[in-house]
Amino acid sequence: MPKPYRLDMRRARRVFGRIVVAYQRQQFPFNLPGVVLPHIDERLPNTMHRGGEDHARFLFYACLQMKGGIKSDTALQTLARLHERRPDLFRPECAGRLSPADVTRLLVDYRLGLNSQLIGQHWVENSRRLMARHDGRVIGMFHGIRTYDEACRLVLNQLNGPSGPAGFLGFGHKMVSMLLYFLIDARLITEFPFPPPVDIHWLRLLVEHRILSWRGRIGTEPPDDLPYGGNFFQPGILADVRRLLRRYIETCGWPQVEVNNAIWLYAKTLCGRQPGNRSHHGRYPARRTTVRPVSIAWTPEQLRAYQQTCARCIVQRTCRFNVPSALYNQLGRIQIRGRRPQPPVSSQLSFSWKRKTS
Numbered sequence: 001m002p003k004p005y006r007l008d009m010r011r012a013r014r015v016f017g018r019i020v021v022a023y024q025r026q027q028f029p030f031n032l033p034g035v036v037l038p039h040i041d042e043r044l045p046n047t048m049h050r051g052g053e054d055h056a057r058f059l060f061y062a063c064l065q066m067k068g069g070i071k072s073d074t075a076l077q078t079l080a081r082l083h084e085r086r087p088d089l090f091r092p093e094c095a096g097r098l099s100p101a102d103v104t105r106l107l108v109d110y111r112l113g114l115n116s117q118l119i120g121q122h123w124v125e126n127s128r129r130l131m132a133r134h135d136g137r138v139i140g141m142f143h144g145i146r147t148y149d150e151a152c153r154l155v156l157n158q159l160n161g162p163s164g165p166a167g168f169l170g171f172g173h174k175m176v177s178m179l180l181y182f183l184i185d186a187r188l189i190t191e192f193p194f195p196p197p198v199d200i201h202w203l204r205l206l207v208e209h210r211i212l213s214w215r216g217r218i219g220t221e222p223p224d225d226l227p228y229g230g231n232f233f234q235p236g237i238l239a240d241v242r243r244l245l246r247r248y249i250e251t252c253g254w255p256q257v258e259v260n261n262a263i264w265l266y267a268k269t270l271c272g273r274q275p276g277n278r279s280h281h282g283r284y285p286a287r288r289t290t291v292r293p294v295s296i297a298w299t300p301e302q303l304r305a306y307q308q309t310c311a312r313c314i315v316q317r318t319c320r321f322n323v324p325s326a327l328y329n330q331l332g333r334i335q336i337r338g339r340r341p342q343p344p345v346s347s348q349l350s351f352s353w354k355r356k357t358s
Contacts, residue, residue: 004215004227005237007244012211013252015315016263020254023262028312029269030262037261038072039182045083051188056138057090058083059182060130063175064119065112068199068329075112082110089123092136096127122169129168139188148194148246152176173242174198185257193250195242196260201267203241203334204323207232208271209315212241232334272325274309275302276341279326291326298343306343 023030039059041050048054058079065075086106088094095103104120107113134141145151155176158166171179178197183189196202206212214226228234249256271277278294296302310316322337 002215003236003240005232005240006213006215007240008211008213009244009248011209011318012206012244012248015205015209015211015318016248016252016259018314019266020252020259020262022314023258023265024254028314030265032269035265035269036073037265038076039185043073043076043080045080045087047084047087048080051186053137053139054090055186056183056188057092057136059186059188060126060138060179061090061123062182063178064122064126064170066175066178066197067115067170069114070112078110078112082106082112092127092130094127096124096131098124100124119170126168126170139183142183142189146190146192148176148180148192151180151194155179173238177242181257181260191256193246193256195246195249196256196263198238198241198245199264200325200328200334201264201271202245203232203328204271204277204325205263205267206241207323207334207336208319208321208340210318210320211244212237230335233328233332270309270313271323273305274322274340275305276322276337276339277324279324281326281330291324291330293322293324293337296341303343306341310340310342 022028029035039062044050044055045058048058062076062079065079066072083090089098089103089106100117100120100123102120103123104116107116107119112119130136130138130141141154142151145154152173154167155171156167156173157169157171173195174197177194180189180194181197184191203212212232214230249259252259275294275296279291280294281291310319313319319340322340323334324337327333327335327337
């Protein structure tokens with residue numbers, strides 16, 4: 001029986017290829033100020049030795065903050081300040097002796113309160129596991145690891161491994177890839193192919209361009225008329241997405257870190273700012289919040305946002321849908337919200353004339 005969704009490698013090659021070329025040539029949007037990766041050297045702790053275990057351990061603990069709901073650059077900068085004040089927190093032999101409540105209090109003090117209670121528990125237990133299983137070494141534990149599957153067996157959190165609980169708390173498939181990406185990008189471990197950390201930015205681009213789509217549908221029907229209620233964020237779908245992206249990276253001919261950087265930065269910089277992806281939502285009450293679209297009236301602000309995003313997008317011809325990040329961050333859903341809006345020609349001309357005469 002065919003799956004209710006399909007993945008299109010040919011379309012992926014067209015869309016991703018144009019974005020990667022723009023990244024390599026430093027064309028829009030990669031030439032804009034502020035379009036930089038979260039883990040650039042300037043955001044890492046000033047007191048941390050680069051290129052060794054201290055560097056690797058900082059990136060290992062940083063993965064616990066890469067779950068969404070907080071900007072990656074903000075999280076890295078804040079963790080860098082925390083490292084400078086409390087470097088012992090990033091040494092597993094010390095952190096493993098703390099209580100989770102101690103770690104949580106420090107995170108809250110440094111305005112990293114989101115999920116801080118759970119992260120505190122993971123921080124301490126992962127420190128203990130790192131010491132017990134790998135003598136506290138992050139680089140060392142990857143010695144001899146040459147495939148993504150081997151890395152998953154080593155890092156992926158598993159309740160029922162051959163000898164009991166395996167891996168590290170909080171490390172699902174996305175975090176395994178995130179850790180590999182950090183370590184390979186920093187040239188701390190030997191490079192091998194792995195799928196990128198699949199998050200809202202990757203998934204949004206896949207759905208917008210119908211690289212991932214519901215079989216036999218255009219994707220704008222009511223959610224209850226679609227498999228899984230229209231939610232693409234399903235374990236089986238994510239596994240197939242990882243396989244497609246891993247195959248793309250293995251065959252595209254470009255360095256995989258460059259592919260990761262290009263796609264992530266492009267979607268993060270443009271897609272979240274286009275008017276159709278904007279949302280109203282209340283506070284976060286354990287996945288029960290209401291997320292509502294911002295109405296499109298083509299105000300000057302919305303026209304400006306469109307001109308700075310979709311109007312300049314090099315792959316906008318194949319982009320069809322809105323995929324708002326609020327549904328992912330607040331409700332854990334990757335879901336289409338209708339067709340991507342385009343302003344009437346008259347509105348665009350009027351907006352351009354006002355800008356020239358103001």
